[in-house]
Amino acid sequence: MQPGRGIALKLVSVLLFIVMASLVKATSGHVPPGQAVFFRSFFAMPIIVVWLAARGDLSTGFRVESRIAHVWRGLIGTAAMGCGFAALGLLPLPEVTAIGYAAPLMTVLFAAALLGERLRLFRLTAVGIGLVGVLVILWPKLSLGDPTDLAVIGAGLALASAALRALAQIQIRRMVQHEETSAIVFYFSLSATGFALLTAPFGWVWPAPWEAGLLIAAGLIGGVAQIFLTSAYRFADASVVAPFDYASMLFALAIGYAIFDEVPTWPMLAGAALIILAGVVIVWREQRIGLARGKAREGLTPHG
Incomplete structure (x- = not known):
């Protein structure tokens, strides 16, 4: 194990995913979310294929034990990803990032309900604290009292994205028992490309050259970020690198302020602090009780 290298790889992957989200956000005023998902997934595939070939894992990356498992993982x-990209067009980047931190908290609940994992009082309390943080972030929007307000819709989409990512994590935990991580990563990009194409009849547009350039860059950067993320778990235990997910808040705050002129609100910062505290406590607790999460985390991205 090389924990320093693993942490460095994780931090680079976190930064790249935030840059990718920023590129998608920059085009969200004109390009529909489904079309953005297509670009993100399609242009990530060549990067992933080259990476698998360089590692000598091309054969395992194409090998499938359960097609239906990959279909479900791709659909979820x-x-x-679609909900997350739609939320980026309606909310500030730091808020979408902060609400996304609810995904690991929901994973704990889903694991208890769907995988039969024991939900001890300590972890349940941490989840409760994190969900209070989510409520703190959402409260200014919920208090508007207008369910058609774009901010309310954006918050709902961000929360739906977090819930779906938690379900994806559960699906991956099942899959890693018989599927290679390389196959999970490759077939997710492939299936996401196919599912995104199905949204074409619902309003795809012809992007301007600069929009197409940003979306292609988002796909390429997303593919590189996935490689760095997967590699991070090969050099360090999940309990070591997982807390560095929350560095994304620093990157999101900086990029949101510098590029999109987004000033964070105190409820967003307070709520994010509670969610991050809960997430770190859960990772620490899972390490103490010996729960293995590394292989499942390798196959998941912050957007799906």
Whole structure:
């Protein structure tokens, strides 16, 4: 194990995913979310294929044990990505990032309900604290009292994305028992590309050259970020690198302020602090009780 290298890889992947989200956000005023998912997934595939070939894992990356498992993982992950990209067009980047931190909290609940994992009082309390943080972020929008307000819709989409990512994590935990991580990563990009194409009749547009350039860059950067993320778990335990997910808040705050002129609100910062605290406590607790999450985390991205 090389924990320093693993942490460095994780931080680079986190930064790249935030840059990718920023590129998608920059085009969200004109390009529909489903079309953005297509670009993100399609242009990530060549990067992933080259990476698999360089590692000598091309054969395992194409090998499938359960097609239906990959279909479900692709469907859930594509829906999560679509909701997340739609939320980016309606909310500030730091808020979408903060609400997304609810995904690991929901994973704990879903694991208890769907996988039969024991939900001890300590972890349940941490989840409760995190969900209070989510409510703190959402409260200014919920208090508007207008369910058609764009901010309310954006918050709902961000929360739906987090819930779907949690379900994707559960699906991946099942899959890693018989599927290679490389296959999970490759077939997610492939299936997400296919599912995204199905949204074409619902309003795809012809992007301007600069929009197409940003979306292609988002796909390429997303593919590189996935490689760095997967590699991070090969050099360090999940309990070591997982807390560095929350560095994305620093990157999101900086990019949101510098590029999109987004000033964070105190409820967003307070809620994010509670969610991050809960997430770190859960990772620490899972390490103490010996729960293995590394292989499942390798196959998941912050957007699906």
